[in-house]
Amino acid sequence: AQSVSQHNHHVILSEAASLELGCNYSYGGTVNLFWYVQYPGQHLQLLLKYFSGDPLVKGIKGFEAEFIKSKFSFNLRKPSVQWSDTAEYFCAVNGGGGSYIPTFGRGTSLIVHP
């Protein structure tokens, strides 16, 4: 069974600091990779996703993620965080082809101090 690890469960940063949230998965085949975000009081929503092509993916609000196949990783980055980035971030993976069931990591809680 595939699993997803998010090593940082709680991250606290000051505004303008750089962010990198780790995501590693265990699955040897073709994968589709997602980052979802849940802002306080809101639904989970897609931040970005990768399924083929350029391994550096850009998403909404200045976020990007890089798929490194050899490391089974899909880390999320933002060069300069804002207070409004305070949220819960979830990495999710599904096996490509017909495997549509995603496995989610346990999430990283990000708090950005103004």
Place this chain on the structure above:
Amino acid sequence: GAGVSQSPRYKVAKRGQDVALRCDPISGHVSLFWYQQALGQGPEFLTYFQNEAQLDKSGLPSDRFFAERPEGSVSTLKIQRTQQEDSAVYLCASSLAGLSTDTQYFGPGTRLTVL
């Protein structure tokens, strides 16, 4: 346009009671997923529908859990004889097609507390 809606938003049940949780997906979305999210954890897959067909129910934790989507739109997750370990947030998500690359659109969830 309207997003995914779920009702009720909060449900308190006594142990042993049956509950029914409703999900209204985005109109026209073929796929519908149910997840269970325990406190401090990520969503865990329960079951998946493509239109009215339940294609995967491998995540349902016991035969007390049952889901249906009879007309291919609204779905209901039913939990019989609730137990304390059923306390969690139940999330519903829909996606446009049945592709593994599809974005899932989540509802607000139903927080179930079993006393």
